[in-house]
Structure formats: structure tokens, C-alpha cells
Amino acid sequence: VLTLHPLPPWDEALTSRDVAKLVGVSQATVSRVLADSPLVSAQTRKRVKEVLEQVGYQPNAAARTMRSQRSGTVGVVVESLTNPFYPELLRALGTELQRCELQMILWDADESPGVNAAVQAIEQRLVDGLLFTTATESSEPFRRALQRGAPLVLVNRTVDGCRCDQVGGDNERRATSIARYFAQHGRDSIAMVGGPAEAETARQRMRGFRAGASEAGLSLPEDHIVDSDFSHDGGQRAMQRILSVTPTTNAVFCANDVIALGALDAIRTSGRIVPDDVWVVGYDDIAMASWAAFDLTTARQPLAKMARSAVDMLRARIDTPNVPFAYHQFWNELIVRDSTGHAPFDDHEGVTKT
Amino acid sequence: VLTLHPLPPWDEALTSRDVAKLVGVSQATVSRVLADSPLVSAQTRKRVKEVLEQVGYQPNAAARTMRSQRSGTVGVVVESLTNPFYPELLRALGTELQRCELQMILWDADESPGVNAAVQAIEQRLVDGLLFTTATESSEPFRRALQRGAPLVLVNRTVDGCRCDQVGGDNERRATSIARYFAQHGRDSIAMVGGPAEAETARQRMRGFRAGASEAGLSLPEDHIVDSDFSHDGGQRAMQRILSVTPTTNAVFCANDVIALGALDAIRTSGRIVPDDVWVVGYDDIAMASWAAFDLTTARQPLAKMARSAVDMLRARIDTPNVPFAYHQFWNELIVRDSTGHAPFDDHEGVTKT
Numbered sequence: 001v002l003t004l005h006p007l008p009p010w011d012e013a014l015t016s017r018d019v020a021k022l023v024g025v026s027q028a029t030v031s032r033v034l035a036d037s038p039l040v041s042a043q044t045r046k047r048v049k050e051v052l053e054q055v056g057y058q059p060n061a062a063a064r065t066m067r068s069q070r071s072g073t074v075g076v077v078v079e080s081l082t083n084p085f086y087p088e089l090l091r092a093l094g095t096e097l098q099r100c101e102l103q104m105i106l107w108d109a110d111e112s113p114g115v116n117a118a119v120q121a122i123e124q125r126l127v128d129g130l131l132f133t134t135a136t137e138s139s140e141p142f143r144r145a146l147q148r149g150a151p152l153v154l155v156n157r158t159v160d161g162c163r164c165d166q167v168g169g170d171n172e173r174r175a176t177s178i179a180r181y182f183a184q185h186g187r188d189s190i191a192m193v194g195g196p197a198e199a200e201t202a203r204q205r206m207r208g209f210r211a212g213a214s215e216a217g218l219s220l221p222e223d224h225i226v227d228s229d230f231s232h233d234g235g236q237r238a239m240q241r242i243l244s245v246t247p248t249t250n251a252v253f254c255a256n257d258v259i260a261l262g263a264l265d266a267i268r269t270s271g272r273i274v275p276d277d278v279w280v281v282g283y284d285d286i287a288m289a290s291w292a293a294f295d296l297t298t299a300r301q302p303l304a305k306m307a308r309s310a311v312d313m314l315r316a317r318i319d320t321p322n323v324p325f326a327y328h329q330f331w332n333e334l335i336v337r338d339s340t341g342h343a344p345f346d347d348h349e350g351v352t353k354t
Numbered sequence: 355v356l357t358l359h360p361l362p363p364w365d366e367a368l369t370s371r372d373v374a375k376l377v378g379v380s381q382a383t384v385s386r387v388l389a390d391s392p393l394v395s396a397q398t399r400k401r402v403k404e405v406l407e408q409v410g411y412q413p414n415a416a417a418r419t420m421r422s423q424r425s426g427t428v429g430v431v432v433e434s435l436t437n438p439f440y441p442e443l444l445r446a447l448g449t450e451l452q453r454c455e456l457q458m459i460l461w462d463a464d465e466s467p468g469v470n471a472a473v474q475a476i477e478q479r480l481v482d483g484l485l486f487t488t489a490t491e492s493s494e495p496f497r498r499a500l501q502r503g504a505p506l507v508l509v510n511r512t513v514d515g516c517r518c519d520q521v522g523g524d525n526e527r528r529a530t531s532i533a534r535y536f537a538q539h540g541r542d543s544i545a546m547v548g549g550p551a552e553a554e555t556a557r558q559r560m561r562g563f564r565a566g567a568s569e570a571g572l573s574l575p576e577d578h579i580v581d582s583d584f585s586h587d588g589g590q591r592a593m594q595r596i597l598s599v600t601p602t603t604n605a606v607f608c609a610n611d612v613i614a615l616g617a618l619d620a621i622r623t624s625g626r627i628v629p630d631d632v633w634v635v636g637y638d639d640i641a642m643a644s645w646a647a648f649d650l651t652t653a654r655q656p657l658a659k660m661a662r663s664a665v666d667m668l669r670a671r672i673d674t675p676n677v678p679f680a681y682h683q684f685w686n687e688l689i690v691r692d693s694t695g696h697a698p699f700d701d702h703e704g705v706t707k708t
Binding site: 291 | 445
């Protein structure tokens with residue numbers, strides 16, 4: 001009965017109208033079959049489905065979006081694709097979105113056109129919602145999307161007091177416990193390499209570490225704290241400065257792993273031994289933290305759980321715009337490795353030794 | 355004249371019909387203004403534009419797609435987001451797409467639902483074309499998209515003899531020159547850690563290195579060649595095996611940088627010194643190749659140029675499906691660092707020392 005080739009040329013996309021003609025029914029009938037409507041006889045449904053399959057019919061995405069007012073796509077805004085933490089977070093978000101049959105449109109916010117593109121995309125309803133992974137209060141696109149009332153969720157980097165859904169780690173509490181860890185093992189000349197001041201994660205980790213040092217009776221003078229960007233080279237330079245000011249530094253906490261890898265390079269290049277002379281602790285547990293070259297003690301963010309939570313919240317927000325805002329905070333576990341000599345971490349709050 | 359709030363609630367998206375009512379003109383007139391048609395008087399155009407601006411009107415993406423038969427989005431399929439090379443390639447592709455005002459839908463092909471999603475998206479015209487960064491002959495979605503005649507370009511990993519547009523590096527020639535480099539400096543017990551056999555880049559680099567060894571009169575027995583996946587841990591295990599079989603190995607070429615970083619860890623853990631005892635060369639020049647912990651000699655892929663070429667080819671293919679297929683090959687420069695003792699590379703073909 002069918003003469004059509006199952007794979008027509010790319011330009012000749014088959015519409016439900018073409019299928020209707022082939023079967024000899026109305027386009028409305030084909031539409032009902034596609035929508036699983038009960039208003040079609042079993043026999044007709046079978047014939048239509050056979051033809052749909054044979055011609056390889058696929059519903060047009062834009063037409064479906066027009067009908068449903070949902071694009072089935074979600075925008076993800078990320079700032080630092082070249083910081084290995086973000087590909088790992090992106091992979092976790094991608095897995096969750098795929099589980100929900102949502103597509104991911106990605107914008108790299110380091111590139112300013114990308115930032116504006118994300119806001120334009122949500123305003124044009126190209127995406128149903130936005131996931132911001134690196135938002136700051138001062139970020140113009142984030143503020144515009146927020147002001148506009150668009151469905152959005154902050155994941156990883158949160159914004160204190162912001163009226164929106166947020167998913168973050170317990171950065172402050174974990175950083176506090178890291179200062180305590182240093183004190184418990186007699187590391188008394190401590191320092192910190194911080195992240196950029198506009199990032200809430202960096203501020204939380206800094207606040208927590210200061211509080212922990214104070215509680216543990218450790219001195220942490222201002223010249224033992226050097227801010228950096230979230231980069232290897234920034235971490236290396238900051239650590240060089242700390243060592244030149246205080247050569248006796250014997251433990252350093254870094255605001256993320258990439259900074260810590262730079263700090264490790266600076267410490268070793270100076271001729272010091274890790275962990276004998278200096279302990280190093282990072283944050284995130286990116287894959288390379290466990291490599292033999294680094295073997296870095298670090299706080300692990302539970303990315304799969306955080307991604308699931310963020311995607312669930314965004315879907316709920318898209319479906320029901322007026323539910324109260326929520327803030328989900330996830331426990332970050334300390335993974336103890338050689339950069340702190342595998343010294344036991346006694347936090348009474350869960351620890352994994354590797 | 356306007357009573358509408360410039361920021362209506364998110365649910366109440368303004369259509370061109372709403373704008374027409376506010377101005378007191380027909381919807382067709384508003385559409386003409388949006389399309390910059392000359393068939394509207396200057397005065398009407400001015401009034402319509404004022405209202406469009408005041409109410410913050412944005413054209414609906416799906417409606418525009420229905421009209422133009424173009425979604426303005428491109429799909430990117432990547433296999434190994436956690437190999438740092440791919441985020442770097444992704445960033446380069448993102449920059450190019452943004453330059454062309456195209457959005458990027460990202461699929462992580464390690465996750466099988468993502469693979470199918472990419473093919474479905476092109477069939478449903480959710481994206482106008484696809485960029486495959488990690489295709490192999492045996493990849494089902496790639497074959498389906500190819501068979502279907504969908505606009506697609508392979509970038510980075512090419513497929514030999516495949517009838518489609520491709521952008522790659524000169525892997526074979528560069529690998530040949532690396533064997534010559536070893537020979538020129540008296541490194542006579544050489545080995546290679548290869549990549550997965552299904553990846554054309556891995557095969558090209560293997561073929562080239564074998565040819566170079568042969569031309570230079572270097573012995574390269576089969577047990578000096580160990581295949582690996584493109585991962586740090588795979589590279590580490592493969593290198594351990596090479597050193598246990600041939601403890602006198604004094605130079606190794608690795609099929610990519612992540613493998614090379616694993617090989618470096620294996621060599622150092624065995625008590626050997628890089629570069630004194632063993633030279634190591636990688637491929638890609640990912641950011642961390644230059645870190646002090648590694649300082650890896652490696653071949654640099656010109657990602658910005660490759661991305662521009664791939665996006666240009668895809669746009670041309672979308673606009674004109676029947677232009678002949680092209681294969682653009684880019685020159686990969688050898689970046690000499692400490693893992694080969696900064697030994698000069700005399701290829702008469704361009705070299706950068708850092």
C-alpha cells in the first residue's frame with residue numbers, strides 16, 4: 001500500500017497532513033492518534049500508527065511547543081567551563097535533565113553575549129526555565145531573569161537572601177571543621193587562599209574557616225589570607241605570596257580544588273614537602289584531586305543529589321509558579337588523602353578515608 | 355497613553371496581538387514592523403516600536419521557528435565531558451555559535467538517552483544541525499543522522515572515508531614527527547600508550563608514531579604499545595605495564611594529555627625521574643599540561659580555528675544541503691616543555707618553546 005521511501009530527503013519533512021493523505025483519513029484523526037485520544041477506532045489507530053512508523057514521522061518540535069506552551073528545554077548558565085568542577089556539575093545536571101526528557105541549552109557566561117542570550121532565550125520562551133550555576137548578586141542577566149519572574153534555580157553558587165529556589169553545599173560548616181582539623185593535629189601556622197569576593201561559595205568558605213580558626217584558638221592574621229580567582233595560576237601566585245610573608249606556614253585551606261592544585265605546585269616548587277612541611281586542603285573533590293600527582297584532601301560536593309534537587313525544583317517551579325521558595329543545603333563530606341598525611345578527621349560527622 | 359506595567363507576570367506573555375490592540379493597529383501591521391517591512395508609514399512604525407519597547411515584547415521562539423523553518427539552535431554531541439579537552443573544545447564551539455547568534459543544545463553521549471535525544475532532536479527539527487565531537491563509525495546515532503541526510507559536521511574526531519563535512523587535526527603527521535624527535539635526542543627505548551581503537555584520532559596518532567619510529571630506525575615491539583581508554587587511570591595502568599615489561603623505557607608518546615598525566619604519575623611513583631629517565635609527550639595541550647606538576651610537552655590543537663571552521667561548515671550545510679563535502683585539516687604545533695627536558699624540536703615545521 002505504501003510507495004513512499006521510509007527515508008525521504010532531509011528537506012522534505014513529513015507533516016501529519018502527509019500522513020493523513022497516505023492513510024486516507026483527516027489530519028484531525030492523525031492528530032488524535034498522536035495525542036493518544038480515545039476518539040479514534042482501534043482499527044484506524046492501528047493503520048495510522050503503521051504509516052507513522054513506516055515513514056518515520058516525527059512531531060515538529062516548534063509546533064508541539066506552540067500547542068503545549070512548553071519547549072521541553074532548560075537553559076544552563078555556567079561561568080567557568082575550564083574549571084573541571086563545572087563539567088562535572090554539568091554532567092550531573094545533564095543526566096537529570098535527560099531522565100526528565102528535557103534538553104539542555106548551555107551558555108558560557110564568561111562570554112558576555114552568552115549571558116544576554118540566556119535572558120533573551122527565557123523571554124522568548126525558547127527555554128522553560130534557567131539553572132544558574134555561577135550567579136552573583138551583581139550578575140545583570142540573573143537579576144533581569146529574577147525581576148521578570150522567570151522560573152529559575154541557583155545550584156552550587158547561591159545568593160544570600162535571594163527570593164528564588166536555591167541548592168547549595170554546607171560550605172560554611174565544612175570550612176569551620178577544616179580549621180578544627182588543622183588544630184587537632186597541631187598545625188598552628190595556618191593560611192587560606194580565598195576565591196573571588198563576589199562568589200557566595202567563596203565567602204561562605206572564608207567565613208567558616210575564620211570562625212573555625214577562632215574557635216580552635218588558631219591565629220589567622222590578615223596577611224595569611226590571600227584572595228585569588230578560582231584558577232590554578234591564581235592559587236599558585238597566592239600561595240607564593242603566603243610563603244614569602246610567612247615561611248613557617250604549615251597548613252593551608254584553599255577555597256576550591258583548582259586553587260589547591262596551584263597551591264600544591266607553589267609549595268613543591270619552593271622546595272617544601274607536602275604533607276610533612278605543609279598540609280593542603282581543597283574544596284569540591286574534582287576527579288583530579290585523587291590523582292597521584294596531587295592526592296588532595298578535599299570536601300566533596302554530592303553533585304548527583306544536588307543536580308536532582310535542582311532539576312526537581314525547577315520543574316516544580318515551571319508547573320506551579322507560586323509555590324514558596326526553597327533552599328536545599330547538602331552535606332559536603334571531607335575526603336582525607338595524602339596532602340594531609342591521611343591524618344584522621346574526627347568531626348563526629350562522617351568521614352571517608354581513601 | 356500606556357497603562358500596562360512594563361513587566362507583566364511571567365505567565366502573561368505578550369503577543370503581537372496584544373501590542374496591536376494597545377497601539378490601535380492590525381496585528382499584520384505589528385508583524386510588518388517586526389519584520390522591518392517598508393510597507394508601514396514612518397509614523398506608525400515609530401508608535402508600534404515605542405509600545406513594543408515599553409511592554410518589553412519579545413518574539414516567541416517557537417512561532418519564529420514555525421515561520422522561518424529554522425530553530426536557530428545547533429546540537430553538540432560530546433562523549434567525555436570529564437576529559438578536560440572537551441570543555442575546552444565546547445567553549446571554543448560556544449564562542450563561535452554565539453558569534454553567529456546560534457544557541458547550543460548539549461548532549462553528553464556517555465549517557466545513552468542523550469545519544470538518542472540528539473537524533474530525535476534533529477528529526478523533530480528542534481535543532482538545525484549537529485556537531486559531533488566524538489563520533490565513531492559504530493556510533494548508532496551518528497549513523498542514523500548521516501543516513502537521514504541531516505546537516506552535521508564532525509569536529510576533532512573524524513571518521514575515515516565518511517561522506518560528511520569534517521574538521522580535524524594532522525594527528526598522523528604530528529605523531530610521526532614525535533618519534534623522529536625521540537630519535538634525534540637519542541631516546542632509543544620508546545613506547546606508546548594508545549587510545550581506544552574505535553577513535554579515529556587514536557588510530558591516526560598510532561599509525562603516525564609507528565611510521566615515524568620505523569623511518570627513524572627505532573625499534574617499537576608490540577609489547578611496547580599498550581592501548582588505554584582516554585583517561586588518567588587508564589594511562590597510569592598502561593604505563594605501569596610498559597615499565598614492568600621494559601624497565602629501560604626512556605621515552606613514551608601518549609595518545610592524549612589525560613593519558614600522559616596518568617603516565618607521568620606511574621613513572622614518578624615507580625621512582626623514575628621525568629625527563630632524566632623517561633621522556634613523556636602528550637596530545638591536545640589542555641590547560642593543565644602547562645601546570646608545574648606536569649609541565650608536559652604536547653601537540654596543541656588550534657581549537658578556536660577548528661571551532662570556527664566547523665560552525666562555518668555547518669551553517670553552509672544547513673543553508674545549502676547539496677554543496678560537496680569538505681575535510682579541513684589543521685596543523686597541530688608541538689609545545690616543548692620540561693617532560694622532554696626542553697630539548698629543541700627540529701622539525702622545520704614550526705615549534706614553540708615555553
